[in-house]
Amino acid sequence: MLPYKTLIQLNRASNVSLYVQLCNGFINLITSGTLKPGDALPSSRVLSTLIGVNRNTVKLAYEDLTIQGWAESLERKGVFVPSKLPEVSRHKAAGIAADPPQRTGSFLWSNPFEGQQENANFQKSILTIDDGFPDVRLTPVDLLMREYRSISKKIYGKNFLKYGYPKGAESLRKALCRYLADTRGLALHPENILITKGSQMGIYLATQLLLSPRDKIAVGLSNYRSADKIFTYSGASLVRIPVDRFGMDIDVLEDILKWETIRAVYIIPHHHFPTTVTMSIDRRLKLLKLAAEYRFAIIEDDYDFDFHYNNKPYIPLASIDNNFNVIYIGSITKTFAPALRIGFLIAEPKFTDACSSLRQLIDKQGDSLLEEAFSSLYDNGEMERHFRKSIKIYQQRRNLFCDILRTDFKDIISFEIPEGGLAVWSPFEKSINLKELSQRALKKGLAIGDGSFYDNEVHKPNGLRLGFASLDESQITRSLELLRNII
Structure with missing residues (x-):
């Protein structure tokens, strides 16, 4: 008999019923090839003792397996995996801890995105110099949600x-x-x-x-x-x-x-x-x-x-x-x-x-x-109103950001003060390795790009767009001080 106590793990804290978990466990054993067509399942009395559940729980699981076609009950013989099911190649049994398998599908397909990096996740709470995002703290999201709720509550709003x-x-x-x-x-x-x-x-x-x-x-x-x-x-x-x-x-x-x-x-x-x-x-x-x-x-x-x-x-x-x-x-x-x-x-x-x-x-x-x-x-x-308010704030932040770049980074970064937008284009001195800089900065608690996003097949500028808009004055001062120290 298979070691069912090891192969079928039940989570008693789960919202999923035990008999459903048990049913799914047997399906996994069949589809992985551990149980083969014609194999007998243990009696409800034996299995209930092995895995420590009520016998009625096992009976419910077997009934469900039979209804779905994963099992058949033969009078006076017991419950079996249906012999008409196609045999599945044996894979590592479910329930045994293993590293996630590195698998590829058996069908043919092309992957033009091989090696492409995912976009950075800016939702993490870490000091970040992005490449030019608005400050979501200024966003009148409460007004937007008020309008959203107001429309949804109205009779005509249901049509939307x-x-x-x-x-x-x-x-x-x-x-x-x-x-x-x-x-x-x-x-x-x-x-x-x-x-x-x-x-x-x-x-x-x-x-x-x-x-x-x-x-x-x-x-x-x-x-x-x-x-x-x-x-x-x-x-x-x-x-x-x-x-x-x-x-x-x-x-x-x-x-x-x-x-x-x-x-x-x-x-x-x-x-x-x-x-x-x-x-x-x-x-x-x-x-x-x-x-x-x-x-x-x-x-x-x-x-x-x-x-x-x-x-x-x-x-x-x-x-x-x-x-x-x-x-x-x-x-x-x-x-x-x-x-x-x-x-x-x-x-x-x-x-x-x-x-x-x-x-x-x-x-x-x-x-x-x-x-x-x-x-x-x-x-x-x-x-x-949001744009007018934001423009005033962003202009102040741009001015502070560029003042610090001009005084503390004059030997490192060349730049022009942008007349608009939310970032400063900042080519770095050629001896600075931006990938190493990005890695070192992250260890110090500052997220900053590595410059690779601005490279292409013919042009590698060794520069970064340094976003100032999403940082308040204290964050601008702190992030640039940290960046200067890292360099």
Whole structure:
């Protein structure tokens, strides 16, 4: 007889009934090959004594096994594993402690993400210099949840628990039309807008419709790595264009267009990632002219337009695009709270319709109640009040952060004070190994990147985006002092 007392472990503190646990234990023994077709199970009297349970518990487990087809009761003989079950190859018996097996499926599949690192978890309570996140402590989440609860309690609010329009809540799209017209000069209709779960989804959807294998897309020499991965995953090739203090060098792009077919250009004209530079007006206008001439799309990623400190921001390319070449992508939650995933994609209605159809293949729609709650915050002015309050605080933090960098890191970091955004692009002195620095910092209680996110196949800047917005003044002082001491 098998050592059932060892093989079947029952947890008496569990909410799962003992007979269900016992039933599942026998199923594991059968599927692992420990019990084979035709094998006899111990009598209820014997098993109840072996594992220390009531005999009725064993009888209930055997009845359940029989109903499910894992056992059969033969009159005057006992309970058996059905002989008609296919025999399973013997694996290590369940219940015996072992390291988690390193297994691969027997089916064939491709893994284009081999070796790819997961995003860092910023929800841990540790002093962190991130790469430019808002301070969630400033977020009026109580007001958002108040609107959420208020809508859900109303009779009409119950309708938002049903499937809705896949382009997103009409109220939020209308609110965005008004807000974007006031702040960015965008003349829109709700049908121009698709609500997404952040700008990342918008980039992915646009890419899938724009690019095919072997197509070419122009991107910055330094660029947002997650966007690069989306483009290469589509099978497209990246054409790297230099980025200087005036943004992407459009003259270089023009020269390439004379002999290379480019399907799309991806730009971050405000607070370019990672360098934080802003594209000049003359380059914006020339890019629009080239797009009309060579018939390529412009994916304009304007992820944190709302945060400017020294002057009024340039209006987006989408606002001055008369030929409808621009796909405009933005994020609400990047400037509100990263975990609340809402962004938007703006283009001609036929394009947003197609993006919506593609999105439905993996995600029927967004969170209707959350979208309705955000629309209320736009309509009652809370979003603008939040931005105005945050901008004042972030500007003070930027100034303090840059003052400390200028005095304590002048021999280590070269930087320009950013006119907007939530981070400082900080190339480090070449002798500093950022991976070692990151590891040493973590041991001292400071989480900071290792610079690898900003590397690509042709460019390794040995720099970090140092986010100042999510740290208050005391945390800024403490984190930079700790970083200086580690260096």
